[in-house]
Amino acid sequence: MALIEVDNLKTYFHTRNGVVKAVDDISFTLEKGEILGIVGESGSGKSVTVHTLMGLVPQPPGRIEGGTANFDNHNLLTTDEAVLRSLRGKRISMIFQDPMTSLNPYLRISEQLIEPLLIHEQANRKEALKRAITMLEKVGMSDAAKRVHSYPHEFSGGMRQRVMIAMALITDPEVLIADEPTTALDVTVQAQILQLLKDLQTDLGVSVIFITHDLGVIAELADRVVVMYQGHIVEQGDVLPIFENPQHPYTKGLLACRPRLESTFKVLPIVSDYLDETEVDGQIELSEKPDAAARIEAMQKIDEPEIDETDLLLEVNDLCVHFPERSGFFYGPEGWVKAVDGISFTVPRGSTLGLVGESGCGKTTTGRAILNLVVPTSGSVKFMGVEIAGRNAAAMLPLRKRMQIVFQDPYSSLNPRLTIEQALTEPMVVHGIGSSHSDRRDRAAALLEEVDLEPQFLRRYPHEFSGGQRQRICVARALSLEPEFIVCDEAVSAMDVSVQAQVLNLLKELQARRNLTYIFISHDLSVVKFMADTMAVMRAGKIVEQGSAEVIYANPAEDYTQRLIDAIPRDSVGSIKQRVT
Amino acid sequence: MFRYIFKRLIFFIPVLWVIATITFFMVRMAPGDPFSDEKEMTEEVRDRIKAYYGMDQPLWKQYLIYLGVTAKEVNKHRVTFASGEDSKEYRREDVNATLRVTATAEVKTMQGDTQWLARFLDQNTTTNISEVEVFRLERSGLLQGELGPSFKHKGKSVNDIIRESFPKSLELGLYSMAIALFLGITAGAIAALKQNTILDYAPMSFAMAGICLPTFVMGPLLVLVFGLWLEWFPVAGWSAWGGEGFFPEGWPGDRVLPACTLGFFYAAMVARLTRGGMLETLSQDFIKTARAKGLTETRVVVKHALRGGLLPTVSFLGPAFAGIISGSFVIETIFTIPGLGRHFIEAATNRDYTLVLGTVLFYATLILMLNLIVDILQAWLNPRIRAQ
């Protein structure tokens, strides 16, 4: 019997610019004891769906226009707030995407963990605390009795997500809704969390609705899957048939665009390679592109440029970056955090070096030290034979033009108050590129075209773009100075797989076109493998393994590398079969 | 933590020193002196009074004396020797000492333990009459914790004046702060929760009105209405706790109006800040988490949102609280409250040099302390800061 039955649900948002049909007439069910995956790109309405069920859609601007959602004789859409509150957190729990912001930073986690018990079960605090500790132990937190009194900021992202899970499950709910719970996490941590959810689901018999944009995760976890696109369900069913034989072109695109470790694509297929939109009578029809198969075929065949291994653009030698742990009052610092601890590598012109490792391993600091954004403690960084470590701002200025960086978070790396035009032309002004205002604007327009954006966007503000578009703008901004060398610092980590594929393709294309040299920093080996020629694996500030990407992937010398490889979800049909049967 | 506090406390010293130095020279440069009055005195009298307070010394020396680095001459008195007179022995009641002073300007303490010095003031060789000034040296200044005697309030030291008046300002300040925080936070929180509804506009309009109505309007207005027309509260005055007057009825009603006047003004500020902070916090993800737990809206606000929402209010409160508990001149004048606020202004208008310096240094210390406390409080409210 279905635990939750959703029928013809419609949630619209009434904004100043018109009605946005975020969820438009969808129906699905959640069976007892199953894991239902909802998959789709951002903006597809998957989050709004579950928020509607939980009664968390802000009204206004949101409004539930129709449909029913039955749970145990309650229509979740119409039942009054008090009843809904008694269900929320008690029988239906929810965990959110970003564990960094979803826990109250001002309260001890013990306080937050026992809160549902206090409210829903009128438990006394002592009892509740005991259960909280048990629950924390269950989600794999060692020394739970002690750490239960910590504050959220004292935990890593993975640990916080465990706390979130513990908090959601503490009341023994029947349904757990997980809204992209692993998206913000490292692959290795993601693997752990997924494993944990799987285990808990079996242990506790809870039904799970799992929302993700990553089909790989669905393949690892879900029993059934619902594919959403632009507010509609385009396909749903058991996980194996859908992976084996996707019907909808969108599903096909989603399945294809993920860089897989085992694939040999030189260009990643993207959703639009499969999907065709045609407008008929104001309605948009989706259909499969007729030549999709041929296109995908062609993608395997793009040639690699030749790399001259002796033409070294960048030489890093014994680079160290140490941060003072806590500065003493009378004496020097009490200790040093060795973020980067004596690493050396070289990058030939026109090649890509992949830098991988878990978060906190020092890869980001390395990237910034190379650009002199953090001052290296010791060691040398030679760019085209010129030493740049320790140069001051003025001396760096001519070099800034030639080496650029693209950051992880496209949301905070663009100044929200500058239009795209300003963002793109300002570097040119500073470095004296372009002769006049209009010349620079033309260049900016050309840059936008180069990153597959329309030149009309010049007058827009960053917030008017999606994350993928913003990242392209960041790339365009980096390119505005016509650099030879770009550090991509987790440039695609925060993106939906489909968008990620587009950006990765773009980067590759630009590299070929402009003979760029990249350092590509990521925690995701599959992405690095796709991008990089050589690869360095970092752990605790040191490089543990270094060499050709293909070789390392094929034969990882270190356990650590192996672990990174293993963490990547296997979304092959074979692995699903193995799991399901 | 203690290390941090200690470090901050050490920093107080140079800051206070700079303040003392600038203020010292500033007040001396201002026209007029503590002694000028509508009825003028003769230059001679003025010079003597100045000499009495050590103001005949060069300014830099007065400064060093004020700091307590240099000793000053105290208990000065003159001994006149007639011709042929060698020495005099006499007793000084006030310092409990017996002295023998010779005509050659030497002095010996016969009884008592202080070191006395003497010098010629006037030595007339023809008549052989000489005048000797006897004094002793004493170092009392900032370093010794002495703020000196007040020029205006004769017989009172600045330390006494602050000690006497600060508790009253503090008491009033605490009431006002309580009112400001209670009204301000409630109004701000409600306004934020019910953003863009009547429950938002109404309290915010009142807050705006509170900012528009200066205390010198609000005070008399409240007095007129609640003191004279409705006769609920006394219009002014400051009765002692447990003293005569109001205590038999349980509480000193004369606190109500001044505390409200001062409180309303700050309540308005607090309301605006709280609203802003709450709006910010309410849009955070963890509020969604709290709602998903099935908490009631009240609990969401009180337990989860308020703490973060109060952060901007708390940082505003540092200087505001220093201002509020060191007294408000306007309020204290309107309600005749014997608090510290009046001394701030009156000392300056009276050119009561020592009192100006004393109150300024006291206020500076308060500000520094409160900024420190605010930082600690913020760390307490926000564990993330605490970690740093």
Added chain:
Amino acid sequence: MRPFQLIILLSVLCLGMGVGCGKAGEPEDGEGSGELIEKGKQVLRLGNGSEPEGLDPQIVTGVPEHFILAALLEGLLSENPRTLAPEPGVAERWEVSKDGRVYTFHFRADAKWTNGDVVKAGDFAYSYERMLNPEMATKYGYMLHVLKNAKAFNEGTLKDFSEVGVKAVDDRTLVLTLEEPTPYFLQLINHYSWYPVHPPTIKKFGGMTKRDSQWTQPENFVGNGSFRLKEWKLNEHILVEKSPTYWDAAKVRLEKIYFLPISSAETEEKMFRDGQLHVTQTIPLTRIEHYQKKEPEVLRVDPYLGTYFYRVNVNHKALKDKRVRQALAMAVNRYEITRFVMKAGQIPAYYMTPPNTAGYTSRAKFTFDPARARQLLAEAGYPDGRGFPKIDIYYNTSEAHKHVAEALQQMWKTTLHIDVGLFNQEWKVYLDTVNKIKYDVARAGWIGDYNDPNTFLDMWLTGGGNNQTGWTNARYDQLIQEASQASNPSARFEKFQEAEAILLDEMPVIPIYFYVSLSLVKPTVRGWYPNILDHHPYKYIHLE
């Protein structure tokens, strides 16, 4: 309730939401909520202006101090509460020598200090020595200069106090010898600069010349007045209670007096209405009309020995011409200023010394005469104000001063067509400006120290500390000098008449109006009589 009241009430009620939860007690007898006046008890509560500077009679100089010291100390004589005529004080009788230079005071046996000591003639001699001691540098030392050789001793040229005309013949006889016969001497010695201090106490707390002595603190204070100091809380109140050692204690009916330093006239008036005060120090300008019309029974307006005037800088390029100064004086409509600005019945001043000061009224006077003023200005070379440089009126900031200055500005502008600016200054800055004669025209006021024209006229002597106009006139100096040596009162007054005529002709000062003392007095206060010095001996006051 008038409509305006209603509007204000409503708006405040709205503002006061959440606090309106006070105790809505029954107001008693229409008296206010702050009722501090206890019925049936002889406790007087007085508004006392600003906080006293101190309680050492030989150091302080202000009016608030006077009110308190009059309760704590008693001089040789006391005064009649209505006429201010001398009455026995510490001295039960006194004699004056024929030439009017030697006064002999015979002390009563039962005059006692609050610690029980008998008040001796030597105590007075000690006090006068302290007052005149140059090291003490007392501001009011000049009040004692009528004593023989006192000035020399005070200025330090004479070292030996025994040469000063003060002699304690025995414990109960004090002989004072004067420099010149001084008709107002018996008035003069009622000023607090002539009050005695208790020598052992002074010695105990730092000796004769210690200025910031602790002896004035309540726990140390030893006085000989009808009341003794009980509490002194800064800016809060000074409480005195009936002294059991006072010789005339039987007559004193008040048990306690509270002196409340209330610097704001508005607040004081509200406290009066609220029943917290019996007597106020003053009345805010805005409330005078109300009391005149609605509650005349509590309003006290009495002539007061003071003149409000403007100083003119006689060194100013245009103002050095006396015709200009006369023109300025004649162009001022004093009637309008007193009637509509000051409102309380102040008297327009057309001469310097208040009328009937100890029987003296100036014969010379000028008038309000706009036509004559214009003519004088034209004679001085500024027909219709042409070519007259802009002058500034300087005043220290206060609502009343400002109003008067604005009115003057307007009158001079419209009558004389000259450009007049206003410049208000903070008090001490203003004092500095006036003292250094850096002004054009500056507001001033003078309260007589004693009831005699001399106190208004000797300040214009060349080089006088309070002259501050730069004006100097040899004949005037001579006349004042002669007056002090005149043999009889009428001759003396003649000299003053002549001197004042010079002053009014030269016009270094422009009198505006004569002060009145303004106060609100509860009808229950009895024995509070009007007099020109605003002195109210407390032993005659009681409450009903």
Added chain:
Amino acid sequence: MKRDRLADVKFDEGTSLWKDARRRLFQNKMAVFGLCAFSLVTLLSFVGPSLLPYDHETIDLPYQARPPLSDKHSFVCPNHDYVHLYSVDENCYVCNTPLEPAAIQPARHLMGTDKLGRDLCAAVLRGGRVSLAVGFMATAVSLVIGVIWGAVAGYFGGRVDQFLMRIVDVLYALPFLIFVVLLMVMFGRNFLLLFFAIGFVEWLTMSRIVRAQVMALKNQEFVEAAVALGYGRMRIIFCHLLPNLLGPVIIYTTLTVPAVMLLESVLSFLGLGVQAPDTSWGVLIKQGAEGMEDYPWLLLFPAAFFSLTLFSLNFIGDGLRDALDPKSSKD
């Protein structure tokens, strides 16, 4: 499959931050109201006095403290050239002849007269001129100093921050009164000094606020991107950080304006600031407060104008903050 599409709503006309902001500002009803009210008050203050039949300095003592629109019973002295209209006495006090009643004039003192019989309306409008000028100039001074100071302290951090903020601490504590008196002594009576004196105290809090904001913002990646792009520090502070501080800065600025206008009345008391008979709202309110029981209109009208201005500024401020935030156009 059919679906609706959220149309590409607006396409990018040549907008800039300011143009855009203006458009959004005019969409905000409260802000438009504020703008209208504020413009009206400003216009009245600068043009109004010349339209009134009375000026703000002509004194008519007998006609003092009249409520709004009260009648003017006038009397004329038949044989005296000293012209005045008397409303109280029966006889001319100069020549002591009976006064002849003149016609009852229709009241034209819209807001009544003040304690010297001057037209209150003229004074209020005239006062607006001073208060608005002071409010804006002094706020601008405090804004410029405070923002630069706070931004530099916050961005550079460390020793620079320590040093700059300690200076702020010191200035917080210095006795303002003495400072103003000294200013006057050193520079004389100068209206410009007023802006300086007020700006001098008001920038302190602004600098603290800006500093805190900058410290929070400077860790954003776009700042790091700016460094990577080779921008100078000043460019980063002023072109990249400051525009993002506008929200709190605008809010605090709208709180500063009333504080400044009231502070002006205190300074006038000290002799710096406007000299009578020129006036300002602060001065008028202060005077009005003293007689609020007997002459309520003397408080009511200046306070009403003052409040109206502040309310409208507040609305404009809120509107401006929203308008300058590109994100707010989303909904």
